[in-house]
Structures are given as structure tokens and as C-alpha cells.
Amino acid sequence: MECVFGLVGNGFAIVAADTSAVHSILVHKSNEDKIIILDSHKLIAASGEPGDRVQFTEYIQKNVALYQFRNGIPLTTVAAANFTRGELATALRKNPSFVNILLAGYDKETGPSLYYIDYIATLHKVEKGAFGYGSYFSLSMMDRHFHSGMSVEEAIDLVDKCILEIRSRLVVAPPNFVIKIVDKDGAREYAWRESVKEAVAA
Amino acid sequence: MARYDRAITVFSPDGHLFQVEYALEAVRKGNAAVGVRGTDVVVLGVEKKSTAKLQDARSVRKIVSLDDHIALVCAGLKADARVLVNRARIECQSHRLTVEDPVTVEYITRYIAGLQQKYTQSGGVRPFGLSTLIVGFDPYTGVPSLYQTDPSGAFSAWKANATGRNSNSMREFLEKNYKETSGQETVKLAIRALLEVVESGGKNIEIAVMTKEHGLRQLEEAEIDAIVAEIEAEKAAAEAAKKAPPKET
Numbered sequence: 001m002e003c004v005f006g007l008v009g010n011g012f013a014i015v016a017a018d019t020s021a022v023h024s025i026l027v028h029k030s031n032e033d034k035i036i037i038l039d040s041h042k043l044i045a046a047s048g049e050p051g052d053r054v055q056f057t058e059y060i061q062k063n064v065a066l067y068q069f070r071n072g073i074p075l076t077t078v079a080a081a082n083f084t085r086g087e088l089a090t091a092l093r094k095n096p097s098f099v100n101i102l103l104a105g106y107d108k109e110t111g112p113s114l115y116y117i118d119y120i121a122t123l124h125k126v127e128k129g130a131f132g133y134g135s136y137f138s139l140s141m142m143d144r145h146f147h148s149g150m151s152v153e154e155a156i157d158l159v160d161k162c163i164l165e166i167r168s169r170l171v172v173a174p175p176n177f178v179i180k181i182v183d184k185d186g187a188r189e190y191a192w193r194e195s196v197k198e199a200v201a202a
Numbered sequence: 203m204a205r206y207d208r209a210i211t212v213f214s215p216d217g218h219l220f221q222v223e224y225a226l227e228a229v230r231k232g233n234a235a236v237g238v239r240g241t242d243v244v245v246l247g248v249e250k251k252s253t254a255k256l257q258d259a260r261s262v263r264k265i266v267s268l269d270d271h272i273a274l275v276c277a278g279l280k281a282d283a284r285v286l287v288n289r290a291r292i293e294c295q296s297h298r299l300t301v302e303d304p305v306t307v308e309y310i311t312r313y314i315a316g317l318q319q320k321y322t323q324s325g326g327v328r329p330f331g332l333s334t335l336i337v338g339f340d341p342y343t344g345v346p347s348l349y350q351t352d353p354s355g356a357f358s359a360w361k362a363n364a365t366g367r368n369s370n371s372m373r374e375f376l377e378k379n380y381k382e383t384s385g386q387e388t389v390k391l392a393i394r395a396l397l398e399v400v401e402s403g404g405k406n407i408e409i410a411v412m413t414k415e416h417g418l419r420q421l422e423e424a425e426i427d428a429i430v431a432e433i434e435a436e437k438a439a440a441e442a443a444k445k446a447p448p449k450e451t
Binding site: 066 | 267268269288291292294295296297299426
């Protein structure tokens with residue numbers, strides 16, 4: 001039921017993820033942030049087994065930081081993607097992590113990029129990608145409306161169209177989504193799309 | 203298989219660990235390094251022995267970052283330093299991963315000192331031949347700290363300290379001239395201490411300033427030259443003032 005999708009636009013990459021933490025029939029919380037900021041110019045949107053998701057992405061985040069301290073320069077997006085895939089591959093036949101990842105990044109030399117990394121260590125560089133049941137709807141929507149070099153407004157419009165499809169067509173649709181963007185100015189949260197507000201204690 | 207595990211660092215009859223003391227000798231031959239703690243900054247300085255003409259100066263960085271809020275300078279065997287710094291960097295990230303908190307300066311100092319101590323009490327190894335000056339800000343209270351470790355694995359906190367070549371002269375100078383300073387004054391104090399033992403000039407000194415907001419910043423050669431010029435001017439003014447009064451009787 002977890003929905004993660006993303007696309008590359010003109011000088012930026014955008015990823016959106018649902019924000020519900022579900023266990024069987026219970027929704028623990030509906031504001032769980034599943035898009036982790038890897039470093040100043042990289043984002044990882046992850047979906048899958050909750051424990052594995054946090055454990056694996058935080059492990060990647062700390063290793064990316066260590067590389068930067070050791071070498072004085074940050075990893076490129078493609079290097080980070082290959083490192084992530086490598087870790088999944090090494091663990092695959094011993095203690096696999098059930099995490100699907102969309103890694104979005106911006107490099108000064110090569111611009112924005114998006115990488116599709118699934119739980120059995122498949123790695124693809126893509127312009128648009130999605131995971132989960134929601135992918136049936138978001139990929140179709142993106143196939144119809146995506147074109148290379150979209151502006152931020154166009155991309156957000158497409159993201160909203162995808163979210164609308166997921167909300168209306170998926171039987172147990174997640175109510176809330178978070179959208180994060182990465183461009184030359186860095187990786188940051190862009191917006192939330194909430195239809196159910198998490199109850200705040202009085 | 204020959205035994206490679208016998209202890210190398212063993213006590214002498216009068217209670218000395220000679221290997222550790224010899225390691226301290228190696229430190230005494232290392233580059234002069236100084237650290238000064240201010241109220242809102244911590245400053246590290248180290249002498250830059252003249253680089254060979256063909257050597258790329260940028261590849262020889264003596265002041266290193268361990269994490270966003272911790273920096274280190276060392277005196278002694280540079281190759282040993284690489285090993286220690288690498289282990290410390292891994293520990294900084296490992297700590298963040300397991301407890302979701304950045305390390306405190308005291309924690310990472312304790313870790314580095316612990317590592318140095320382990321190598322004085324293990325088979326088949328020699329102690330690390332370096333002393334370190336570790337600076338940083340506490341991630342929550344924002345309090346700046348300066349710590350020193352040595353080859354024996356001892357560590358303690360300091361307001362200002364020096365290690366390496368001529369460290370005694372620098373420490374004497376600091377003891378005479380230390381007062382609570384902030385910002386540029388702290389930088390000046392560190393440079394003045396280094397100038398006691400190092401040839402004057404931006405190309406012989408490396409200075410880095412750490413603040414809570416901006417982390418570690420290495421000063422450019424031009425900046426250092428400017429401050430050195432200020433210091434020389436102040437010194438000249440002080441000398442002139444000393445000579446002037448007798449004429450006013």
C-alpha cells in the first residue's frame with residue numbers, strides 16, 4: 001500500500017512518498033517521513049519493510065557522510081546509487097533488506113538524476129519511476145503527461161495528478177503525501193499533501 | 203609460526219614505559235601545533251614546514267575535520283595520524299547511527315585516547331607516535347572545548363595548549379598571555395603563540411577557526427598574512443611605547 005514515485009525535470013528532481021505507517025489493519029501514524037535527506041544534494045525515497053527501511057537508509061546516509069569526511073568531497077549521485085545497490089546486493093543472499101528506493105540527486109557537472117533501486121538490487125537510471133500498488137496509477141499518469149525538461153510548476157501539477165489518481169483508485173489509499181525536491185540549491189522538503197491531519201494532543 | 207604477539211611495551215624496573223616515552227620524543231620532533239579556546243570560537247594552528255617546490259601544498263592538510271562540529275590537529279608521525287583520524291571519523295558516524303546524536307568533544311577524545319592506550323597494552327604493536335589537539339562544540343549546549351591526547355592515552359581539557367616542536371615555549375607564552383577572548387582576538391592569540399617558535403608569514407602557518415554556526419573554516423594565506431601584519435604592528439607600537447616614557451620625565 002506504500003506509494004513512492006518521482007521524476008526528473010528541468011534542473012531538478014522531485015520525489016513524493018505516502019506518509020502512513022501501517023501495521024496490519026492499524027495505521028500507527030499518518031505523518032511518517034519516508035524521504036530521507038542523504039546529504040546536501042541527495043534524497044532517498046524508500047518504501048518497504050519499516051524496520052529495514054529506516055535501518056538501511058540511515059546506514060547509507062552515515063556511510064555517505066563518512067566518505068565526505070574521508071575524501072573532502074561529496075559522492076556523486078551515480079556513485080551513491082551504485083554504493084546503495086552494492087550494499088543491497090551483498091546482503092541479498094544472507095540478510096536481505098526489503099527496501100525499494102528512489103534516489104534523487106543533483107550534481108553540478110551532470111545536473112539532476114533519478115535512480116530506481118529495488119529490493120533485489122536492481123539499478124536503473126530513469127527519468128520517472130514508482131514503487132508499490134500506487135505505481136500502477138502513477139506510472140500510467142506519468143506516461144501520459146510527462147515530458148523531458150518540465151518546469152517545477154508542471155512537475156508539481158503532474159505529482160498532484162498522480163496523488164489524485166492514487167487517492168481515488170487505490171482501495172486502501174494513503175491519505176497524506178510528502179513531496180521533496182532537489183536542485184542546485186540543495187535537497188529540501190517542498191510540500192505536504194494532507195487529506196487527514198494527524199490529531200494533535202490538546 | 204613465530205610468535206608475533208609478545209608485548210613490546212613493557213615496564214622498566216623504575217616504572218617507565220620506555221616505548222611510550224620514546225613516542226613522546228617523536229611528538230617533540232613533530233610540527234608545532236597550538237589550540238586556543240575562546241568564548242564563541244576555537245582556533246587550531248599548526249606550522250607548515252616549507253613545502254618542497256614540486257609538492258602540491260593542498261594535499262598536505264594538517265587540520266582535519268572529524269565531523270561537522272569537531273576538528274583535530276596532531277603532532278608526530280603523520281602516517282599514524284591517518285589511521286587514528288580514520289578510526290575517529292568512523293566512530294563519529296557510528297555514534298550518530300546508533301544513538302541518533304552527534305558525538306560530544308569529550309566522547310570522541312575519550313575514544314581516541316582509549317585507542318592510543320590500547321596500543322600500549324597489546325601484543326605485537328607499538329604506540330601511536332602522536333599527540334592530538336581536539337576542538338569542537340557540544341552539539342546541544344553549544345559550549346566550545348579543547349582537549350589534548352598523548353601517546354600514553356591520557357587526555358584532559360584545556361583553555362589553550364600546544365604540542366609538537368617547542369611546545370614548552372608556546373605553552374609558557376600562552377600561560378603568560380591567556381585571557382578569555384572571542385572571535386578575532388582568539389585567532390590572534392593562537393597566531394601569536396605560533397609566531398614564538400615559527401618563522402613569520404602566512405605560508406609557514408596553517409590556521410583553522412571553528413564556530414558553532416559555520417563549522418570549520420581554514421584561513422587563507424592572505425588572511426593570515428594580514429593578521430600577522432597586525433600583530434607585528436602592535437608589537438612595534440608596544441616597543442615604541444616602552445622606549446618613549448623615559449623622555450617625558
